[in-house]
Amino acid sequence: MSAPVPPSYKDLGKSSSDLLSKDYPIHGTSLEVKTTSFPASFKVAGLRDAKSAAITGDIEGKWVDPKNGVAITQAWTTSNILRTQVELENQIARGLKLDLLTALNPAKNQKSALVTAIYKQPSVHTRATVDLFKGPTFTADAVLGRAGALVGAEATYDVLAGAITRYAGAVGYSAADYSVAVHALGNLSAYSASYYHRINSDIEAGAKAVYDTKSTAGGVNLEVGAKSYLDNSAFVKASNNAGIVGLAYTQALRPGVKASFGIAIDTQRLNDQSGSSNHRAGASFVFTN
Structure with missing residues (x-):
């Protein structure tokens, strides 16, 4: 039995991050409709922001050809940004995926283009990205895995400056029901440690601690959270991040229809009448055919 492909560098600690931040629709009311033919x-x-009442949204279409490993995605946002993504997978070499992502804002004459190569094999997951219009810059990362142990690193090289402008590293361990990860970020100026545990079939728990050597506040920021499945169609989540308590409820109303409700309470400013507190609430509705 061959070794599994490890996660990408950006997905190290993803289980903990998803538990602590995903399914909390606290920024306003959002609606998403997905159809497939x-x-x-x-x-x-679309999203209506709770504070500004501004409405933003996008429309996206995707066409896939599994036989030839091709996928093309095009999107248009209410900010008049046109995005196009072209993906080619397992055609040049087994385990190699090429990705071209472009964005254009005609009104502001802004454009971007990212070319990414991803190579995956048992025990190794590597990526290399070139930002053609910014710098240009070259970013590469790699994760090596063996028997659940993971080691990863990332670096960005500015071609015009001729120097490495950003670097980071991470180590982790992943098992069937739990995972841990430690990151050294911001050119080794900030450190984070995350933990995820699926306690049983109904309860998940996680935590993340962050220490920034450049922060004037000092100390360690700790975030904790838990998720409990009420049944096969509903779950609740709770989290605490620096005194901001988050509560969320998600319910599958019927096949293809999901509703989520969330609230964030600033426990340090419960009686604040100035409007500067971080109390937020929102809802999300997703329709899928």
């Missing part, structure tokens, strides 16, 4: 799929999403 193979080989095409479409998505329309």
Whole structure:
């Protein structure tokens, strides 16, 4: 039996991050509609911000050709940004994926283009990205895995400056029901440690601690959270991050229809009448055919 492919560098500690931040629709009211008619799929999403009342959204279409390993995605946002992504997988070499992501804002004459190569094999997951218009810069990362142990590193090289402008590293361990990860970020100026544990089939728990040597506040910021499945169609989540308590409830109303409700309470400013507290609430509705 061959060794599994480890996660990408950006996904180290993902289980903990998803537990602590995902499914908390606290920034306003959002609606997402997804439809699929193979080989095409479409998505329309919108968000009404709770504080500014501004409405943002995008429409996206995706076409896939599994036989030839090709996927093309095009999107148009309410900010008049046009995004195009072209993916080619397992055609040049087994385990190699090429990705071209472009964005264009005609009104502001802004453009970007990222070319990414991803190579995955048992025990290794590597990525290399070139930002053609910014720098240009070259970013590479790699994760090596063996028997659950993970070691990863990332670095960005500015071609014009001729110097490494950013670097980071991480170590972790992943098992069937728990995982841990430690990151050294910001050119080794900030450190984070995350933990995720699936206690049983109904309860998940996680925590993340962050220490920034450049922070004027000092100390360690600790975030903890838990998720409990009420049944096969509903779950609740709770978290605490620096006194901000988050509560969320997600319910599958019927096949293809999901509703989520969330609230964040600033426990340090419960009686604040100035409007500067971080109390927030929102809801999310997702329709999928």
